[in-house]
Each structure stands twice: as C-alpha cells, then as structure tokens.
Amino acid sequence: MHIKSLxxxxxxxxxxxxxxxxxSAHADVLNIRDDAPKNYEVKKGDTLWDISNLYLxxxxxxxxxxxxxxxxxxxxxxxxxxxxxxxWENGQPVLEMVSNKRSVxxxxxSNQSTKPIPIxxxxxxxxxxxxxxxSIMTVEDYTMLPAILTDREGTARFVDEDFVLTRALxxxxxxxxxxxxxxxxxxxxxxxxxxxxxxxxxxxSDADLSVALENGNxxxxxxxxxREVKFGDKLRxxxxxxxxxxxxxxxxxxxxELVSNINGHNIISKHDVVIVNLGSAEVSPGMVFGIYKxxxxxxxxxERMKDxxxxxxxxxxxxxxxxxxxxxxxxxxxxxxxxxxxxxxWVTDATTHLTGGEIVASPRPQN
Numbered sequence: 001m002h003i004k005s006l007x008x009x010x011x012x013x014x015x016x017x018x019x020x021x022x023x024s025a026h027a028d029v030l031n032i033r034d035d036a037p038k039n040y041e042v043k044k045g046d047t048l049w050d051i052s053n054l055y056l057x058x059x060x061x062x063x064x065x066x067x068x069x070x071x072x073x074x075x076x077x078x079x080x081x082x083x084x085x086x087x088w089e090n091g092q093p094v095l096e097m098v099s100n101k102r103s104v105x106x107x108x109x110s111n112q113s114t115k116p117i118p119i120x121x122x123x124x125x126x127x128x129x130x131x132x133x134x135s136i137m138t139v140e141d142y143t144m145l146p147a148i149l150t151d152r153e154g155t156a157r158f159v160d161e162d163f164v165l166t167r168a169l170x171x172x173x174x175x176x177x178x179x180x181x182x183x184x185x186x187x188x189x190x191x192x193x194x195x196x197x198x199x200x201x202x203x204x205s206d207a208d209l210s211v212a213l214e215n216g217n218x219x220x221x222x223x224x225x226x227r228e229v230k231f232g233d234k235l236r237x238x239x240x241x242x243x244x245x246x247x248x249x250x251x252x253x254x255x256x257e258l259v260s261n262i263n264g265h266n267i268i269s270k271h272d273v274v275i276v277n278l279g280s281a282e283v284s285p286g287m288v289f290g291i292y293k294x295x296x297x298x299x300x301x302x303e304r305m306k307d308x309x310x311x312x313x314x315x316x317x318x319x320x321x322x323x324x325x326x327x328x329x330x331x332x333x334x335x336x337x338x339x340x341x342x343x344x345x346w347v348t349d350a351t352t353h354l355t356g357g358e359i360v361a362s363p364r365p366q367n
Contacts, residue, residue, distance in 0.1 A: 030056070030061060030064055030065060030092065030093055031056070031057060031058075032055055032056065032086070032093045033054070033055060033056065033057060036054060036055045036056075036086060037054060037086070038085065038086050038087075039083065039084065039085050039086070039098075040054065040083070040084045041081065041082070041083050041084075042078055042079065042080050042081060042082040042083075042084065042119060043080055044080040046080070046119050047119055047120050047121060047122055047123050048062065048078065048119060048120065048121045048122075049121060049122055049334075049348065051078075051084070051119075052248075055086065055093075055095065058250075058363070058364075059248070059288075059348075060248045060249060060250050060288040060363070062248060063248070065093060065094070065095045066095055066096075077118070078118060078119050079117070079118050079119065080117075080119065082097055083097065083098050084096070084097055084098070085097075085098045120243065121243070121246050121248070121286075122243075122246070122334065122336070122346060124243050126271065127273060127336065127346055128243075130262050130273040130344075131241065131262075131273060131336060131337050131344050132203075132241060133202060133203040133226060134186070134200060134201070134202055134203070134262060134344075135183075135200070135201055135203075135239060135337075135339060136189060136197065136198040136199065136200050136201070136275070136339040136340075136341070136342045136344075137198055137199050137201055137339070137340075138198050138199070138340050138341065139188075139196065139198065139199055141340075142185065142198075142199045142201065142234065145169075145183075145234035145235060145236050146166045146167030146168060146169055146218070146234065146235050147166065147167055147231075147232055147233070147234060147235075148164055148165075148166050148182060148229060148230070148231060148232065148233045148234070148235060149164065149165045149166060149167070149217075149231065150164065150165055150231065151163060151164045151165070156230060156231035157228055157229070157230055157231075158222050158228070158229040158230075159222065159225050159228060159229070160205075160222055160223055160224070160225045161221065161222065161223070162221070162222045162229075163210060163219055163220070163221050163222075164219070164220060164221075164222060164229070165217055165218070165219055166217065166218050166219075166220055166235045167216075167217060167218075167235075168212070168216040168217055168218055169218075169235070169236075169237075177209070177237045178238075179206065179207075179208070179237070179238040180206070180207040180208070180209060180220060180235055180236065180237060180238055181203050181204075181205065181206050181207060181235075181236060181237075181238045181239070182203070182204045182205050182206075182207050182222065182229050182233050182234065182235055182236075183201040183202060183203050183204060183233065183234050183236060184201060184202050184204055184227075184230075184233045184234070185199055185200075185201055185234075186199075186200045186201060186202050186264075187199075187200050187264055188200075189259065189260075189264075189275060189342060190259075191257050191259050191277040192257060192259075192356075192357045195277070197259070197275070197277055197341045197342040198339065198340065198341050198342055200264075200275075201234070202227075203226065204225065204226055204227045204228070204229050204233060205222050205223060205224055205225040205226060205227070205229055206222075206223045206224040206238065207220040207221065207222055207223065207235060208220060208221045208223055218235075220235060241337060243336075246285045246286035246334075246336065247284070247285070247286040248286050248288065248334075249284075249286060249287055249288065250287070250288050250362060250363050250364060251283070251287050251288060251289045251290075251360075251361060251362045251363065252362055253362075254278060254282050254283060254287075254289070254360075254361065254362075255359065255360070255361045256276050256277050256278040256282075256289075256359075256360050256361075257276065257277045257357060257358070257359060257360065258274055258275075258276055258291060258333070258345075258354065258356060258357070258358040258359075258360050259274070259275040259276065259277055259342070259356055259357075260274065260275055260356045261273065261274050261275070262274065262275060262344060266355050266356040267353070267355065268347065268350070268353070268354035268355065268356065269347070269350055269353065269354065270331070270347050270348070270349060270350040271346070271347060271348075272346075272347050273336070273344055273345070273346055273347075274333065274344070274345050274346075274347060275342055275343070275344060275345075276289070276333070276335065276342065276343045276344075276345050276360055277341070277342055278335075278342070278343055278360075279338060279339060279340050279341045279342060279343065280338030280339060280340065280343070283335045283338055283343050284335065284338065285335055285336055285337060285338060286334065286335065286336075287334070287335045288332060288333070288334050288335075288348075288363050289332065289333050289334075289335070289345070289360040289361060289362070289363060290329050290331070290332055290360070290361055290362060290363035290364070291329070291330055291331035291332060291333060291347070291350065291354065291358050291359070291360055292327035292328060292329050292330065292358060292359040292360070292361060293327065293328055293330045293352070293354075293358050293359075294324075294325055294326070294327040294328075294359070295325040295328070296325070297322050297323060297324050297325065298322075298323045298325065327359055329363075330350060330351050330352045330354070330358070331347060331348075331349045331350035331351060331352075331354065331358075332347075332348050332349045332363055333345040333346060333347045333348060333360065334346050334348055345360075
C-alpha cells in the first residue's frame with residue numbers, strides 16, 4: 001500500500017474517534033470569539049463567511065447562532081445596511097437582526113423599483129473567474145466529445161461568428177440540448193497515489209448549433225469567445241454552476257487530499273482555488289474541511305553507542321527507531337464545485353505554506 005494511503009487510512013480512524021468524543025462532549029457548546037462585536041452593520045462587499053468569522057471560530061455553525069431565520073445558509077437573506085446584534089439568552093448566544101436600512105429606488109418615469117443586492121456566501125468576484133471556465137471531466141467522457149474540424153474556408157483557427165464543422169455528439173438527445181460550449185484539455189490531474197482523477201478542461205467559447213447534417217456531423221456557430229478556438233478542440237453541452245447551491249456544513253467521515261491549486265501548481269496559500277481528490281458522490285458544495293499537514297518522521301536512539309568503531313557506528317544508523325508525527329491542522333477550505341472524481345475548493349484559512357499532498361478531513365478534530 002502506498003505510504004500516503006497508509007497515512008490517510010490512519011488519519012480516517014483518528015478523525016472518527018475525535019468526532020465521536022467531541023460530538024458527545026461539546027454538541028451543545030457554541031463558542032463566541034472574544035473579540036466578536038456586540039453590534040455589526042452589514043456592509044457592501046461583506047460575505048456571509050466574513051461575518052461568520054467575526055463571531056465564530058467555526059463559521060459553518062452560523063445557522064445555530066442566527067435567530068428566527070432557519071434558512072440563513074441562503075446568503076440572499078442578509079443585505080448591506082442590516083444591523084445585527086449579539087445577545088445572550090438562557091446562557092446561549094443569539095444573533096438577531098434589529099434593524100435594516102434597505103432602500104428602494106423608484107424611477108421618476110415608472111413604478112419599477114430597484115431591489116437591494118444581497119451579500120454572497122463567499123467572494124464570488126474573486127472565485128468565479130477560476131471555476132466558471134475550468135472543470136474536470138473523466139477521461140472517458142472527454143474522449144467521447146466530438147472534435148472541432150474546420151470552417152468553410154478550410155482554416156484551423158476560429159473566433160466569434162465563425163461557423164465550424166464538428167462531429168456529432170454521441171447522445172440520442174443532442175437536438176434537445178439548448179446550449180453548447182467549446183473546451184480544450186489543459187492537463188491530466190493525478191493525486192499523490194498516482195490515481196488519475198480526470199482531465200481538466202478550459203472553456204474557450206460558447207457555441208450555437210446551426211445545422212445538423214445528414215451525415216451525422218454538425219455545423220456550429222462560435223460565440224462569446226474567451227480564447228481562440230483551434231482544430232481538435234472539443235464540443236460539449238454547456239455546464240452551469242449556481243453559487244446559491246452552497247449550503248454550509250462540516251465534513252464528517254470524508255478524508256481526502258489537497259492535490260494542487262487549480263492551475264496545477266504546488267505552492268498554495270489562503271484564498272487559492274484548489275483541487276481535492278473527492279468527487280461529488282462524497283462531497284457537496286458548501287462542505288467545510290480542515291487541512292492537515294504531517295511532518296517528517298523523527299529518528300532517535302535511547303542510548304549512545306559505547307563502542308565507536310566503524311561497524312558499530314554504521315549499525316547504529318542502519319537500525320534507527322522511527323517516530324511518526326501526528327497530523328496538525330494548518331487551515332480550512334470550502335468545497336465550491338464537484339465533479340465525478342474530484343472537486344474544487346476555496347482555501348478560507350492557512351497558517352502555513354501549503355504544497356499539495358495535505359490531508360483534508362473533518363474541521364473539528366482539533367479545537
């Protein structure tokens with residue numbers, strides 16, 4: 001068994017034991033930060049995660065703190081100008097809304113109103129540019145996608161308004177697909193155990209189906225180009241992503257690995273978008289993970305060698321006693337988009353440099 005697999009399996013047992021103990025001992029305890037404000041006015045640019053961090057060391061427990069609003073996981077329920085107040089009731093912390101300053105702007109020529117914009121769960125203006133145009137597919141699904149061939153001039157590079165010939169989609173309901181996109185393979189993604197997680201692809205443009213030819217091929221129109229389309233790129237049904245699908249919840253028994261950042265680099269820091277080797281069957285958007293790092297093993301001997309001849313000296317270093325270090329919590333991340341065998345996550349906190357290969361598991365074991 002690969003050494004990383006041994007670490008992950010051992011850590012899974014530690015997580016299960018820790019969760020069991022912590023859940024029974026602290027199930028009803030909601031710890032408020034010492035520097036939490038008694039009153040807070042929600043500002044433009046705030047996120048639900050930011051506000052949660054003001055009050056809680058475990059921001060995913062925000063719904064337990066919020067009063068008279070069981071759907072606070074929906075960020076559309078809090079707006080800039082809302083005034084929040086922290087108080088205590090029967091020894092338990094309560095956060096409630098005491099006033100709001102939501103304004104309605106009326107046009108002088110009509111009765112239409114402009115609704116205030118609610119705050120988001122996460123800073124999507126920073127995240128969207130990464131996850132909207134990148135995704136991970138299985139190798140099999142990517143291989144089955146039809147390729148972009150040529151245009152009527154026989155060229156091999158295409159931009160907006162070009163009509164290009166493609167192979168037909170290998171699906172019976174292709175005629176019912178409303179929108180398409182053109183993608184290009186960026187890289188194959190592997191975890192530290194050498195498991196192929198899939199093919200990371202980049203969206204190049206949208207595409208509109210123009211004509212379905214009798215020979216099974218299609219003519220599509222390139223639109224909304226982000227990059228130049230080339231011969232050999234692939235056509236697929238458009239993928240959609242709704243940021244409002246995120247619901248905050250802590251991971252429980254799931255254990256995986258932080259593979260790299262979204263660009264395949266192994267230098268990772270706070271607020272990076274990263275790849276995790278857990279798929280959509282294991283995780284869901286909004287799930288919070290702790291990030292754990294295990295230091296190198298230590299070696300020692302209880303007694304010094306009395307005989308310092310060369311053979312004894314070599315024997316001493318050939319049979320060292322190995323001491324494994326525990327895994328220490330060094331950060332947290334939130335899953336923001338899931339695929340078949342991998343997911344994208346956003347690093348919300350990191351106390352040290354991350355290099356890929358770190359363990360991701362329940363955020364609760366170390367309090």
